[in-house]
Amino acid sequence: MRPVVGIATAVERAAWTIWDEPATLLTRKYSDEVRNAGGLAFLLPPDDVADPGETLDRIDALVLAGGADIDPGSYGTEADPETYGTDPRRDGVEIALARAALDRDMPFLGICRGMQLLNVAFGGTLIQHLPNVIGSERHRPGPGVFGDHDVELAPGSLAARAGGGERVSVKSHHHQGVGKLGDGLSVTGHCPDDDVIEAIEHPGREFALGVLWHPEEAEPQVLGALVEAARARVAT
Secondary structure (H helix, E strand, C coil), X not given: CCCEEEEECEEEEEEECCEEEEXXXXXXXXXXXXXXXXXXEEEECCCCCXXXXXXXXXXCEEEECCCCCCCHHHHCCCCCCCCCCCCHHHHHHHHHHHHHHHHCCCCEEEECHHHHHHHHHCCCCEECCCHHHHXXXXXXXXXXXXXXXXXXXXXXXXXXXXXXXXXXXXXXXXXXXXXXXXXXXXXXXXXXXXXXXXXXXXXXXXXXXXXXXXXXHHCCHHHHHHHHHHHHHHHC
């Protein structure tokens, strides 16, 4: 049987045919790449989670996808004027899922916002607007436009194994990044142009990885590595 990969989604107002309503939303590229790698994608709406184990019992791996800024209140600070579109309910659900997934050593992948969420879930903080720090819009050239740049990954790291090498070309669309690193996490990737942290992982887990870029856009091997980890977990 195919391993089941749960992918956390947003709730956004969307218009289609005659409808204009709140919708559970995720670009199809995530589920396409999971399917292409031999997995079965389950979409997880940000419903209140009294017991995240109830959700995790039904899946073999967890992906926290990209999306809106994380509420700075979740890491104990005030919002920067450039922080917008936050959804504290989604943040709370995904923090609970991330912590519970790593507690049970479930294969975990955080993408863009999902990497930032992983850091926050373990006590880290975020830089709320990277251009104020690095003086560049390199990582998000404009709305709906991906930035192209290289990422250097630590030799022997999970990030390098999943990414297919120690230097990869990526597509990114974010304006926030890791500030203080979360407890127990390690930095295993950065952008050589500005030293922005691009990959973090939990060395005490079999597969717990966060990447700041969007592998569903151009580097499907990262999602493929997650599916393989889920398949191995199912087989044991």
